[in-house]
Amino acid sequence: QLQLQESGPRLAKPSETLSLTCTVSGASITSGPYYWGWIRQPPGKGLEWIGNIYYSGETHHSTSLKGRVTISLDTSKNQFSLKLNSVTAADTAVYFCARGIAAAGIPFWGQGTLVTVSS
Amino acid sequence: QSALTQPASVSGSPGQSITISCTGTSSDIGDYTYVSWYQQHPGKAPKLLIYDGSHRPSGVSDRFSGSKSGNTASLTISGLQAEDEADYFCCSSAGSSTFVFGAGTQVTCL
Numbered sequence: 001q002l003q004l005q006e007s008g009p010r011l012a013k014p015s016e017t018l019s020l021t022c023t024v025s026g027a028s029i030t031s032g033p034y035y036w037g038w039i040r041q042p043p044g045k046g047l048e049w050i051g052n053i054y055y056s057g058e059t060h061h062s063t064s065l066k067g068r069v070t071i072s073l074d075t076s077k078n079q080f081s082l083k084l085n086s087v088t089a090a091d092t093a094v095y096f097c098a099r100g101i102a103a104a105g106i107p108f109w110g111q112g113t114l115v116t117v118s119s
Numbered sequence: 120q121s122a123l124t125q126p127a128s129v130s131g132s133p134g135q136s137i138t139i140s141c142t143g144t145s146s147d148i149g150d151y152t153y154v155s156w157y158q159q160h161p162g163k164a165p166k167l168l169i170y171d172g173s174h175r176p177s178g179v180s181d182r183f184s185g186s187k188s189g190n191t192a193s194l195t196i197s198g199l200q201a202e203d204e205a206d207y208f209c210c211s212s213a214g215s216s217t218f219v220f221g222a223g224t225q226v227t228c229l
């Protein structure tokens with residue numbers, strides 16, 4: 001059974017970089033045709049797609065995040081990561097990692113982790 | 120990429136059918152069949168209900184159905200039950216392997 005688990009600092013300071021890792025068990029992150037993605041949800045608000053990375057290493061990001069996003073694979077650890085730089089309070093959210101296929105939605109999600117941006 | 124438009128809330132009595140709309144543009148819903156729907160209970164991760172506009176994953180109740188017309192997708196819940204009280208989100212492909220979510224709809228069973 002595929003499982004995803006987010007990990008990383010729960011607190012980030014304004015203007016610094018938010019870093020999260022998603023550890024995948026039950027499947028290899030190099031197996032296609034899936035993508036590995038990040039979605040966030042500010043407290044009390046809706047879901048926001050951040051970006052994804054395919055097994056090939058190809059990445060795609062939300063244009064609304066203005067190039068602040070970096071998503072990468074670590075095949076040796078079967079993990080993928082998110083870095084969001086120049087954070088502000090508006091980046092405070094629950095961050096979910098997930099696996100999906102373009103035509104088949106996102107059936108697998110991590111439990112989510114709350115990251116607060118505050119000095 | 121602007122969020123897809125959903126009603127903030129929809130309610131119905133037990134046993135009734137309700138429909139949640141999700142309106143986008145010709146750059147997302149209108150141009151792609153890759154519309155999916157998710158159910159989210161408080162404090163939980165979203166659960167996939169519908170993919171590719173109208174397909175249900177294995178294990179999802181057939182009380183949930185999806186459709187699309189033009190720039191609008193819809194999720195219908197038939198035979199509304201108390202356990203269906205949750206937030207529902209639509210999601211569409213927006214081109215170049217990017218995606219956009221709706222703002223979410225809170226469903227209440229009266």
